[in-house]
Amino acid sequence: xxxxxxxxxxxxxxxxxxxxxxxxxxxxxxxxxxxxxxxxxxxxxxxxxxxxxxxxxxxxxxxxxxxxxxxxxxxxxxxxxxxxxxxxxxxxxxxxxxxxxxxxxxxxxxxxxxxxxxxxxxxxxxxxxxxxxxxxxxxxxxxxxxxxxxxxxxxxxxxxxxxxxxxxxxxxxxxxxxxxxxxxxxxxxxxxxxxxxxxxxxxxxxxxxxxxxxxxxxxxxxxxxxxxxxxxxxxxxxxxxxxxxxxxxxxxxxxxxxxxxxxxxxxxxxxxxxxxxxxxxxxxxxxxxxxxxxxxxxxxxxxxxxxxxxxxxxxxxxxxxxxxxxxxxxx
Numbered sequence: 001x002x003x004x005x006x007x008x009x010x011x012x013x014x015x016x017x018x019x020x021x022x023x024x025x026x027x028x029x030x031x032x033x034x035x036x037x038x039x040x041x042x043x044x045x046x047x048x049x050x051x052x053x054x055x056x057x058x059x060x061x062x063x064x065x066x067x068x069x070x071x072x073x074x075x076x077x078x079x080x081x082x083x084x085x086x087x088x089x090x091x092x093x094x095x096x097x098x099x100x101x102x103x104x105x106x107x108x109x110x111x112x113x114x115x116x117x118x119x120x121x122x123x124x125x126x127x128x129x130x131x132x133x134x135x136x137x138x139x140x141x142x143x144x145x146x147x148x149x150x151x152x153x154x155x156x157x158x159x160x161x162x163x164x165x166x167x168x169x170x171x172x173x174x175x176x177x178x179x180x181x182x183x184x185x186x187x188x189x190x191x192x193x194x195x196x197x198x199x200x201x202x203x204x205x206x207x208x209x210x211x212x213x214x215x216x217x218x219x220x221x222x223x224x225x226x227x228x229x230x231x232x233x234x235x236x237x238x239x240x241x242x243x244x245x246x247x248x249x250x251x252x253x254x255x256x257x258x259x260x261x262x263x264x265x266x267x268x269x270x271x272x273x274x275x276x277x278x279x280x281x282x283x284x285x286x287x288x289x290x291x292x293x294x295x296x297x298x299x300x301x302x303x304x305x306x307x308x309x310x311x312x313x314x315x316x317x318x319x320x321x322x323x324x325x326x327x328x329x330x331x
Contacts, residue, residue: 035256035288035308036220036327042239043326044071045279045313046272053267053311053328059281063311063328070235199269199276206264208322209280209314214259216324217286220244221256232324233315251293258305259286267311274318277325283309 041064045053049071052062212231219227223244229237247254264282271277286308289301315325 035254035286036217036240037310038243039329040068041066041326041328042068043233043236043313043324043328044069045326046071046270046275046277046315048268048270048277049326053279053281053313056265056267056281058263058265058283059267059309059311059330062331064331066326066328068239069326199271199278201266201269201278205278205322209278209282209312210261210264212314212322212324213261213282213284213312217256217259221254223247223253236324236326248293252290252299253293255287255289255291257287260284260305262307276316277313278316278322279311279313279326281309281311281330283307 043066049066049069050073052065055061216228216231219231220240225237225241225244228240232240261282261284264280264284267279267281269276269278284307285305287301287303287305289303290299291297292299309330311328311330312324313326313328314322316322
């Protein structure tokens with residue numbers, strides 16, 4: 001046991017270093033993705049918020065799950081905004097972690113606290129029997145965690161219904177959309193969501209999506225919260241307002257310019273009640289700079305344009321204009 005006492009100090013120092021380094025790394029990552037949406041995954045896709053959009057030639061990979069969303073599993077339509085309802089990020093609160101994440105966070109926290117206050121992971125072991133007891137406890141935790149993870153996966157991904165004929169008629173699957181192009185190369189692709197009422201996306205809709213891409217970026221760059229409220233759903237507007245407030249608190253201002261759509265295509269389009277949805281993959285270029293407020297000193301970014309591929313979802317109430325409903329990064 002002397003070995004554990006001699007190394008306890010080194011392990012505790014390492015734990016403190018890691019605990020201090022992780023927030024710094026996250027802060028640096030946030031600074032590198034200061035553009036609208038923060039390079040993250042925010043918003044809602046109605047009842048399809050917890051399923052990945054279809055792949056497209058523009059975004060052949062999968063869209064990442066939301067880490068900020070007011071949607072709830074099993075609730076159709078857009079989620080109503082509520083204070084504090086957005087899912088928090090963080091290492092142990094990623095989508096899909098659930099009970100397993102809570103267990104991991106609890107054990108890590110207990111271990112770190114134990115080391116910092118002199119207990120250590122191996123404290124209190126009075127002999128071989130104590131070691132056996134510790135091993136049994138670890139095995140029990142692993143078994144419980146695996147059972148919890150399996151339960152969560154079954155709940156999140158229910159088994160599909162068997163493919164057999166019924167009196168309800170054939171199931172309508174996704175079909176190709178006509179290809180339309182705007183000034184910068186917006187093309188059709190993808191199709192309607194399976195088993196959803198058909199929704200035709202017309203050339204003027206593609207033009208609206210391209211226009212929203214530039215208008216949202218411009219309003220963000222000008223910190224025009226009122227304009228963002230007009231261009232986005234209440235949920236997305238609340239996220240943008242929070243992000244802009246954090247920039248002001250850090251004495252930073254993010255400037256986005258020269259936004260150009262290079263390629264885009266439709267992943268899915270469908271209707272839920274009186275709300276239309278269209279999920280679109282877009283590859284675009286932009287100049288992304290973060291400046292020190294008041295001095296315009298460059299904090300991050302440059303004058304060199306960068307290319308970004310994101311999946312944007314737009315929503316439209318009956319008789320209203322399209323609004324930005326979600327932004328997802330591609331994996």
